[in-house]
Amino acid sequence: MTAGADTSAPSYALLVAGLALVALACLAGSAATGYAPLDLPAATGDLLAGRQSLPALVLLELRLPRALLGLLVGFSLGLGGAATQGLLRNPLAEPGVIGVSAAAALGAVLVFYTGLAGSFALALPLGGIAGAVLATLLLLTLARRGAGTMTVILAGVAISSAAGALTALALNLSPNPYAALEIVFWLMGSLADRSLEHVWLVLPPMALGWTLILAGARALDALTLGEDTAASLGFDLGRLRLQLIAGTALAVGSAVAVTGAIGFVGLVVPHLLRPLVGHRPGRLLLVSGLGGAVLLLLADIGLRLVRVQPELKLGVITAVIGAPFLFSLIWRLRRSA
Amino acid sequence: MRIDATGLHLALGARPVLAGIDLALAPGELVGLIGPNGAGKTTLLRVLAALQEPDAGTVRYDGLPARQLGRDRLARGLAVLMQGDEVQWPLRADHLVALGRLPHRRALGGMSAADHDAVTRALEAADAVHLRRRTVGTLSAGERMRVLFARALAVEAPILFADEPVAALDPFHQLQIMELLQARAQAGAGVLVVLHDLALAGRFCDRLVLLQGGTVLAEGPPHEVLTDDHLRRAYAVEVQRGERDGIGYVLPWSRIAMPER
Numbered sequence: 001m002t003a004g005a006d007t008s009a010p011s012y013a014l015l016v017a018g019l020a021l022v023a024l025a026c027l028a029g030s031a032a033t034g035y036a037p038l039d040l041p042a043a044t045g046d047l048l049a050g051r052q053s054l055p056a057l058v059l060l061e062l063r064l065p066r067a068l069l070g071l072l073v074g075f076s077l078g079l080g081g082a083a084t085q086g087l088l089r090n091p092l093a094e095p096g097v098i099g100v101s102a103a104a105a106l107g108a109v110l111v112f113y114t115g116l117a118g119s120f121a122l123a124l125p126l127g128g129i130a131g132a133v134l135a136t137l138l139l140l141t142l143a144r145r146g147a148g149t150m151t152v153i154l155a156g157v158a159i160s161s162a163a164g165a166l167t168a169l170a171l172n173l174s175p176n177p178y179a180a181l182e183i184v185f186w187l188m189g190s191l192a193d194r195s196l197e198h199v200w201l202v203l204p205p206m207a208l209g210w211t212l213i214l215a216g217a218r219a220l221d222a223l224t225l226g227e228d229t230a231a232s233l234g235f236d237l238g239r240l241r242l243q244l245i246a247g248t249a250l251a252v253g254s255a256v257a258v259t260g261a262i263g264f265v266g267l268v269v270p271h272l273l274r275p276l277v278g279h280r281p282g283r284l285l286l287v288s289g290l291g292g293a294v295l296l297l298l299a300d301i302g303l304r305l306v307r308v309q310p311e312l313k314l315g316v317i318t319a320v321i322g323a324p325f326l327f328s329l330i331w332r333l334r335r336s337a
Numbered sequence: 338m339r340i341d342a343t344g345l346h347l348a349l350g351a352r353p354v355l356a357g358i359d360l361a362l363a364p365g366e367l368v369g370l371i372g373p374n375g376a377g378k379t380t381l382l383r384v385l386a387a388l389q390e391p392d393a394g395t396v397r398y399d400g401l402p403a404r405q406l407g408r409d410r411l412a413r414g415l416a417v418l419m420q421g422d423e424v425q426w427p428l429r430a431d432h433l434v435a436l437g438r439l440p441h442r443r444a445l446g447g448m449s450a451a452d453h454d455a456v457t458r459a460l461e462a463a464d465a466v467h468l469r470r471r472t473v474g475t476l477s478a479g480e481r482m483r484v485l486f487a488r489a490l491a492v493e494a495p496i497l498f499a500d501e502p503v504a505a506l507d508p509f510h511q512l513q514i515m516e517l518l519q520a521r522a523q524a525g526a527g528v529l530v531v532l533h534d535l536a537l538a539g540r541f542c543d544r545l546v547l548l549q550g551g552t553v554l555a556e557g558p559p560h561e562v563l564t565d566d567h568l569r570r571a572y573a574v575e576v577q578r579g580e581r582d583g584i585g586y587v588l589p590w591s592r593i594a595m596p597e598r
Contacts, residue, residue, distance in 0.1 A: 089425040222439055224426050225488070228388050228419045233492075234412030234440045279426040279472075 078292020081266025099159030107131020132253020189315025212247030264322025372548030437491030
């Protein structure tokens with residue numbers, strides 16, 4: 001008799017492996033998609049052999065950065081979403097709730113506004129990361145010393161509103177309409193025209209953020225039963241909060257810093273995948289990261305295939321898909337209440 | 338493991354909640370913590386479980402303070418079933434019970450065979466084996482409490498705390514949970530349970546601790562604690578008494594004017 005046997009364990013491994021394969025397929029699909037025809041196998045061959053052919057250059061300078069950033073940013077957004085929902089124990093939470101996305105966007109906008117963006121290529125993402133770091137420090141200061149989940153949410157909302165207000169101010173005072181337009185377009189979120197330098201810039205903070213979040217898996221499971229019970233099971237909740245907020249800020253802040261604001265991925269993906277892991281928040285983390293990568297890569301492939309000009313912004317696509325989803329989610333929650 | 342607490346003081350804001358409490362819990366005894374609303378029962382339980390630091394006083398586990406014992410050993414030594422334990426996500430019952438094994442698991446790696454056995458034992462003890470594939474949302478209040486109880490049992494800790502585990506249950510399931518707590522104590526665990534039902538407290542507990550206003554008003558075997566005088570002073574009620582098989586019980590009968598405090 002194996003009454004307590006965990007019969008869903010193999011299917012979890014299958015789920016992770018399956019999603020990872022789909023994510024890799026989407027990565028290849030994204031690299032194969034573009035406005036100009038590209039012989040992908042030949043380009044890959046040239047690239048690996050070190051031949052400086054035109055196809056190899058297109059792959060290295062255009063396609064690969066876009067595909068890799070889609071993977072990294074999607075993974076960060078999905079993982080950050082699952083972590084935020086698990087920590088705040090709320091299916092409607094998303095990384096934006098802790099204010100880091102808005103602050104990263106503000107950081108980048110200030111770089112635009114001050115004209116630093118033109119001075120060197122990485123000024124924009126560095127500004128975004130600086131914004132995310134400052135917001136995280138502020139959030140951790142506000143939420144320190146035994147403050148509960150509600151304080152974290154309120155602090156996040158306050159940071160979001162403040163960053164939003166300052167972003168609006170920057171737009172209001174922008175020296176010319178073109179600068180304002182540039183800022184607005186950047187804020188819509190896109191993976192276009194990024195380079196491998198962007199990938200190398202965000203990879204370390206993202207990887208650190210992912211590690212911090214994934215290390216909190218068990219504590220999130222325990223938190224299902226409430227804070228006291230989780231603490232009685234040996235988890236330090238103050239440390240868990242710091243760990244997950246810092247992890248989400250690093251991963252999502254870096255993502256926003258290079259791509260602009262891409263919403264709804266962190267909200268939608270964990271919610272779709274939750275039933276497949278038996279609603280266990282710890283197991284939801286990794287699959288949400290992979291699911292986020294798949295969703296973002298697919299959306300980025302799709303917007304290049306429809307060939308609307310000017311190119312649709314990725315953040316617009318995810319919002320157009322995500323908003324109706326949010327309505328249906330609220331509708332279902334309302335009925336089950 | 339035994340618990341010895343001495344001189345516990347705690348104020349929440351300006352209000353003193355615990356005002357000098359000494360309490361001990363030994364292996365094999367079922368101790369009932371009773372007292373009117375706001376007497377400090379849940380706060381005392383949280384302090385004894387090291388979930389909250391007292392302003393003054395010490396809690397020792399086999400002679401060691403929690404800090405010295407360490408978070409992990411404490412988690413394996415003391416299981417807590419909190420009042421109205423919420424379940425945020427609709428987990429399957431056996432997955433929920435398996436959370437009780439978290440203190441025993443290695444940093445990496447899944448559930449061991451021993452962990453699975455412990456989950457099965459806990460489900461059996463709580464009469465919840467047939468519920469194991471159900472999700473929490475589909476359970477009745479009684480079934481849900483048994484599953485949560487199994488979660489606490491799955492820790493297989495030598496100390497078990499339960500905060501009002503029978504408050505939301507019908508008489509059948511109240512008796513069932515009390516019998517489970519008693520069985521746990523008879524199996525050698527030290528069990529501390531917060532109760533409002535004086536009849537259940539008197540019938541099942543080896544020892545009662547009656548709290549009032551953050552202090553221990555009375556402590557000892559049920560018949561010494563549940564006296565007319567104590568119950569008037571603590572609850573401002575008169576009781577009816579009865580006896581069956583040599584066990585006395587009390588039934589709150591009428592209110593009296595609140596005594597001056």
